[in-house]
Amino acid sequence: MTTFDVKILDGHIVVHINNFEYIVDTGSTVSFGRATTIFINGQSFPIRDGGPHGLTADSISRISRLQVDGLIGMNILANFDIKFTRNQITFSNSPLFPTGKAITVPIVDAVLGIPIIILSIAHKDRRIFFDTGAKLSYLSDDLLVGNSIGEVDDFHPSIGDFKTKVYKIDVTINGKVESLTFGSLPSSIRYLLQLGRTEGVIGTELLNKYYVILSNLSKTLILEPLDEEESFD
Known part of the structure; x- marks a missing residue:
């Protein structure tokens, strides 16, 4: 270790x-x-x-x-x-195990090695990429309901800088409801979701709320709640 x-x-x-x-x-x-x-x-x-x-x-x-x-x-x-x-x-090199308070989310698939987890959004299980390269999380446009809370600057290596409207969306993670911030992917890179038959990407916002264990050995994502939510934005 x-x-x-x-x-x-x-x-x-x-x-x-x-x-x-x-x-x-x-x-x-x-x-x-x-x-x-x-x-x-x-x-x-x-x-x-x-x-x-x-x-x-x-x-x-x-x-x-x-x-x-x-x-x-x-x-x-x-x-x-x-x-x-x-x-x-x-x-x-060996499995890291959760604490008693941890939430465990199965890694159900991987596309080109990129892990996919299941999150419940709008009362339905959704396949979501886990992407620590993403400072902002993203969802398919049909799941971005309600009023936008503003715009955020982001980038993607294939297209460079872009702006996206962002929304607060409730996500159920193994029975616990979290309100997370999601944007809309530019049309030119929405095909990335289709590659994995996914409906979104979740990024490093999770580290505001949890210590995160990516267990490649047991095929699980383990979320250990922080004592107090912090933001690094």
């Missing part, structure tokens, strides 16, 4: 590992960056200097407006159970 320091920067999880700064992104199938190899828990993982859409450490820094050395995706993350807190990330 190995623990590294992290920073939450504009809703992104940035880990300091092997003297480099990487975005931790469960929504990416691949890893890339300035280093040629990443070492975690005695294992070595070679990484490329570029990712999809021609991304590099320089371009992801420019697009995200963060100074990072690359991105760690599911080709590395899937090898471990991983616990996310607001200032640390722990990688374990």
